[in-house]
Structure formats: structure tokens, C-alpha cells
Amino acid sequence: MADESGDGASEEGQVPEREQGVEFGEDLSNALEGHDYPTTTEELVSEYGDYELTFPDGETRTFEEVMSIQQGGDDYEEPRDVQQAVMNSVGSGAVGREGYSDRGSGTAPDEEDQESV
Template identity: 40%
Template sequence: MTDDEAAPEAVYGVTFGPLKPALREHAYPVTKEELIEQYGGFELDHADGTDRLEAVLRRTDVATFREPQQVRDAILAVVGVDGTGNPVDPETVGRETGDWSRRSP
């Protein structure tokens, strides 16, 4: 088990679990539909409960993702909350710590 899988750290109130390393290792660019087909069943825990990745991605306008950080940002914009329980401001997404860069093949 990697550190990414062992540490259930939340980013803006969203816990990615094993989805984080899966997204980091995926080949990019990738379409929203391809991500839904491959990872749609993954569950994301967040302040309002739990959602499958498929449901979250269907609520975003992004059609193609160039890198894992872009997927993360789209997810956070849909279900993330800031420290006060308010929805994440899309302008501030991506400023937290944590490595979401692609892993080398």
C-alpha cells in the first residue's frame, strides 16, 4: 500500500482514497467519459456524504482533462467545501499542499 492509499487525508473536505493514485497513474489527456467508464464506481467522501465519481464528474462542464490536478480541481469545485463549510471558490482550488503530479511511467 502506498502513502497515497494509506493516508485518507481530505482536500477541501473531500477524501479521495485509492482514487488519487489511480488518477495520478492514468494516461492523459483523458475525456470525462473515459474517466467515468474506468473509475466511475470510486467513492468520494465529502462534507455532504458520499458520491460516486461518475455522479460528480457528470456535474462538471469539463470534457477533457490534461492532467490529474485538473480532475482533482473539477471534483473539488463540485463537492469541496472550505474551512467554514461553504462551497470551494474555484479561484482558490489547487492551492493546498499534496502531490497530484503525474507519476513517471
């Protein structure tokens, strides 16, 4: 179950409503958490294929569209495995700016300018 802080964090094994820019939504997150595991791609798509995922650019795709990239015979032991499969399927273009980090480069801008002088 997601914590009460409102930041979308979740306990281990659970699918947060938003992960790396992909919005699963409360309904799909709850459905995946309540699903019986282990399970397969085919079972998940059959149950939840019409649910929509929303990406940072506002684009939406159905769970079925995203999961159709998965190879047949995939088994999932817990909800986080499904979430990881979604992230692997959508690629870096759907999860935000490539190479972006809010942690900084570790070198202050003034230090870089002084090195080039």
C-alpha cells in the same frame, strides 16, 4: 506521490487523498495519478465511476455522480485538473463551513470590543 508526513500533501500535478474536505481515498488518488493524460470526463467515468468520494458530513457519492455535472468534451491534462473539476462540481456545501478560515480575522476580539465603546 504523497509525502511521508501523513498530512495528505502531494507534489504538483498529483491528487491528494483529501482536498478541501473531500476524501478521494488512496485507491482513486493512485488511479488518477496513474491514468494516461490527456483524457476526458467520459474516459475517467468509464474507468473510475464506481469509486466513492467522502465529504465532511460523512456523505458519500460516486465519482460518476460528481463528474456527471461536468460538461461533455472536458479534457484534463493532468490529475490536478480532475481534482479541480471535482471541487467545482461539488460546490461549497461539500467542502466545509462557508466563510470559515482558520487564519483569523486579523483583529483581536478585544480590539473590536474597544472600538464599539
